Amino acid sequence: MSVIPDRAAPLDTPPGASARPDSRRIRLGARAAQEAGQNSAGPNSAGQNSAGPDSARPDSARPDEAIRISEVSKTFGRGPAAVVALDRVSLSAAPGEFVCLIGASGCGKSTLLSLVAGLDRPTSGGIATNGNRVALMFQEPALFPWLTATRNIELALRATGVSRAERRERAAELLELVHLGGFGGKRPHELSGGMRQRVALARALGQEADVLLMDEPFGALDAMTRDLLHEVLEGLWRRRGLTVLFVTHEVREAVRLGDRVVLLSSRPGRVIGDFKVDLDRPRGMDSANTVDLAIKIKAQLREEVIRHGS
C-alpha cells in the first residue's frame, strides 16, 4: 500500500500540516487486521456447511491486490428452490484501482458487494481484503434521519475509533470534501437527494476505508447531479488513493469512471468480460470515446440478456 500517496495524512490537508497521532495508525492497523479476518470468511468459519477443509483457509490477497475475490459462490435457499446468485466469481482489484461491475438484472452485483463488505458470507470461496478497511455505499443514502449531516458522519468516525475531540473537526473536513461545508446542521430530510448521497459519501470516507464499495450510488439521481458527483468521486478517488468497486447498470457510467469494466452474466452471476478502459481522464459521459466503448460493452451485455430469452 506504500505506493499510495496521501493515505496517512489527514483529509485534504497538505502532508505534515497536522500529523495524526502515531498510536492511531497502529490501532487502525490492528483493526484492519481484524477486519480482514472477518471478511475472509470461508464457509467453515461460519461453522456450518460441509465444504472441504482446504476451503477453510481462503487464499490471501497478494500485496499488489487490494481485494481478491476467489471462486466465490453464493446460493440462496436450499434444494430445488435454491437460487445460485453467484457462481465461482473471481475478481481482484489493485490498490487504487477503480473497477466497475456491470450486468443485467439478477447478476448478483449487489450480493457480491454485500459479501465483500462482510454483511453476508459466501457459500463457498474466499474474499480477502488484504487488511484494507471496507466501506459500503448504497443506492439510497441510508443516513440516520434523526441525526444531522455532521452527526451522521461523526457516528461513523466514532465507530471507526476516532476520539471525541477529533470527530467534530474531521466531520467538518469531510463535509468540505463533498462540497457541503455549510450544511452540517441539516437533517437528511432537509437536503436534496444529491446532497444526501454526498453526506453518505463523506460518511463512507469517514470510515477510514481504503476500499469503497458502491452499489449503484447515483442510480436515483438526475443526470446533471450525477455528472457532478462523478467529478467529486473521481477527485476523491484520485486524491486519496481509494480502491473502488462500483456497481452500476449504466454502461456509460461504468466507462466514464472505471479503470476496468467487469461484465457479469445473469443467473448465475459469473464474470464474462473484463474491459480495460484506456481513456484519458477526465472523461465525459457523452464523449465519443466513452460512447464507443460503451456500445461495444453494451453489445455483449445484450447478447447475455438475449441468451436468457431463448
Add this chain to the structure above:
Amino acid sequence: MAVDTSAHGTPPTETPAAAIAGLDNLDLVQVTPRRRLPEKIWVAAWPKLLALAIVLGLWELVYLSGWKSPAVFPGPATVLPDLWGQAHHTLLWSAIGTTMKRAVIGFGLALIIGSCIGALVSRIAPLRAAVGSLITGLQTMPSIAWFPFAIIFFGLNTSAILFVIVLGAAPSIANGLIAGVDYTPPLLLRAGKTMGLRRIALYRHLILPASLPTYVAGLKQGWAFAWRSLMAGELLVIIANTSSIGVLLSNDQDQTDMPGAISIMIVILLLGIMVDGLFNIADGRIRRRWGLADPASAR
C-alpha cells in the same frame, strides 16, 4: 474549496464546486417561515373553543328541553359555577395531587417494566415466541377485571391501584418498543453494520433511536390505559382519610350531587387532555426531527 494537494501532482481539471453550489441552492426549497407565537396559539385554539361552545350549547339545549329534572341533569349554568367553587377549595387540589402522584408513580413503574420487557422480548426469539402473544392479550384485557385479584392480594391500599395501572400500561409500552425495533429499516441496519456498529453500539446508536417514534406512540397508548385503570381503581379501592379524584367522584355519587359529579368528570377529562397534549408535543418534535411530518402541513 477543496484544493488538490495530492502527491500525484495532478491538478483537478475543473472544480465542480461552483456547479454543485448552484444545484444545491436550487434544490433547497425555503420552508415556510415559522408563525409567531400568538398567531400559533390562536390557530391552535379557535377550533377547540368553537367545539367547546357547540358542546355547551347542545348541553344547554337538552337541559332547557326539560327531558330530565334539573337535579338529575343540571345545565352548564349550574355545573360550571360548582366547578369554579370547587377550584377555590384546597380539597379538589389535594385530590388532584394524590391522583396525579399515583398516575406518575404507576406510569413510571409501567415505563420501566414495559421497556425492560420490550427490550428483552424484541431481542430474544424464544422469549418472543413464549410471551409475545401474551403481552398483546394482556393489552386487550380490561384492567378492571384485575381489581378483585389486586384487592385480595394487596388489600385496600395504593399498591392495589398501582398494580393495576402497571398491568394496564406496561403491555402497550412493551409492544410499542417491540414494534419499533421490528420496524427498524433493514437498509439502516446494513448501513450501521458496515460502519462497524455492533451489539450494544448498534442498539444505542441505531435501533433505539430508530424505534423512538413507535415507542412514543406506545407510551401514549400506555398512558391512556394507565389513566383509565387509575380512575377505575380510585372508585373501587377507597382508602380511608385520603382524598383523590375517585373519592370525590364517589362521594358525589353517594350524595346524589350531580353538579359535583359532572364537575369532577370535567376535571378528569381536562387532566387527560393535558397529559395527552404533552405526549403530542413529544411526538410532534420527533416527527419533525425524523422528517416524518410534512413541513408544509405542519402549522
